[in-house]
Amino acid sequence: MKKKYPKIAVFGGGSWATAIVKMLSENIDEIGWYMRSTSVIEYIKSDQHNPKYLSSVEFDTEQLLLSNDINEMVNYADYLVFAIPSAFLSQELKKLNVSLEGKIIFSAIKGIVPESGLIVGEHFHEKYNIPFEDIGVITGPCHAEEVALERLSYLTLACKDRKKARVMSEMLASRYIKTKTSDDIVGTEYAAVLKNIYAIAAGVAHGVGYGDNFQAVLMSNAIREMKGFIKKVHKMKRNINNSAYLGDLLVTGYSVFSRNRMFGNMIGKGYTVKSAMLEMSMVAEGYYATKSAYKIKQENGAKTPIIDTIYKILYENKDPKKEFEKLSDILD
Numbered sequence: 001m002k003k004k005y006p007k008i009a010v011f012g013g014g015s016w017a018t019a020i021v022k023m024l025s026e027n028i029d030e031i032g033w034y035m036r037s038t039s040v041i042e043y044i045k046s047d048q049h050n051p052k053y054l055s056s057v058e059f060d061t062e063q064l065l066l067s068n069d070i071n072e073m074v075n076y077a078d079y080l081v082f083a084i085p086s087a088f089l090s091q092e093l094k095k096l097n098v099s100l101e102g103k104i105i106f107s108a109i110k111g112i113v114p115e116s117g118l119i120v121g122e123h124f125h126e127k128y129n130i131p132f133e134d135i136g137v138i139t140g141p142c143h144a145e146e147v148a149l150e151r152l153s154y155l156t157l158a159c160k161d162r163k164k165a166r167v168m169s170e171m172l173a174s175r176y177i178k179t180k181t182s183d184d185i186v187g188t189e190y191a192a193v194l195k196n197i198y199a200i201a202a203g204v205a206h207g208v209g210y211g212d213n214f215q216a217v218l219m220s221n222a223i224r225e226m227k228g229f230i231k232k233v234h235k236m237k238r239n240i241n242n243s244a245y246l247g248d249l250l251v252t253g254y255s256v257f258s259r260n261r262m263f264g265n266m267i268g269k270g271y272t273v274k275s276a277m278l279e280m281s282m283v284a285e286g287y288y289a290t291k292s293a294y295k296i297k298q299e300n301g302a303k304t305p306i307i308d309t310i311y312k313i314l315y316e317n318k319d320p321k322k323e324f325e326k327l328s329d330i331l332d
Helices: 015-025 038-047 070-076 086-093 120-128 144-148 162-172 185-208 212-233 243-254 259-268 273-280 285-300 305-315 320-330
Strands: 008-011 031-034 064-067 079-082 104-107 135-139 153-159 177-182
Touching: 008 015, 008 070, 015 031, 015 144, 015 162, 031 070, 038 064, 064 070, 079 162, 086 120, 086 285, 104 120, 120 135, 120 185, 135 162, 135 185, 153 162, 153 185, 153 243, 162 177, 185 212, 185 243, 185 259, 185 285, 185 305, 185 320, 212 243, 212 285, 212 305, 243 259, 259 273, 259 285, 259 305, 259 320, 285 305, 305 320
Parallel strands: 008 031, 008 079, 031 064, 079 104, 104 135, 153 177
Antiparallel strands: 135 153
8 A cells, every 4th residue: 555645636648747647656546647638548548558658658547547627637636747848738727617726736847838938837826826835846857768667767846845845756756766855946947948948959069060079068058058047037046066957957968868959950950940840749848948038038138148049040040050150159
């Protein structure tokens, strides 16, 4: 018999949502799982795995409470884990006709909500009046594909209320998942957003022909750029070299599992944004994050030459090779 925890539900049907359900299943007797597709739900019930993402992961369906009704899942659970791509979050939340009052919300979304220009925690706080004490963030370094393989991975659970962070930490921890807690909810969430942009940069660099030496300089500059950006938007004492910041940046920038690096690599090789997205058939959060981060940095006066370069390539159709030649002259 597993330890009794608060009722929990995961929202989303992609690879990261699937990985989170797998992690929770190590400790939780019943997990709510919301996804839009009724056909995928029926498939999981009959075949014990997600047909589209991490299909090697087999579930005990007796542990899963599956539903395509977002209101049913919100009513069911005390802790709500959102793993819906940021570009589609508002669309899903519009379906709500029940209150989020009293719910503990953890974001596993590495993006900025386009409609509000806010990171997910701030979006829930400002648009749904959720206290920051009831909002948390799940960050890596942790790729869904390595969770599926049960390779040792690390998570940071951030919440202003450290007790709630510890509860989530316990629910996700296992022999292959190590967890730690933080109270830097804003900083860790911005880091999770920005690292996807820098991973696109790493991919573009590879696509246009730069080698490991340049990649090392790019990542070194990226962590300093991230530090300056986050300090501008939320000043507090933090160690940017901790795994929630630097570690997550490195794994997303270098891993073969990184969809943002893959997306950037295709852009560097000459794909258009549309053609790269169609070929990947997955969401590269960094694409949407670039536009929002560029706007935020203009409002706060942060110096972000790497973000600026990626913005010009993705949104102004600048030539990747020429823009990286300019960038290489100002990196140190």
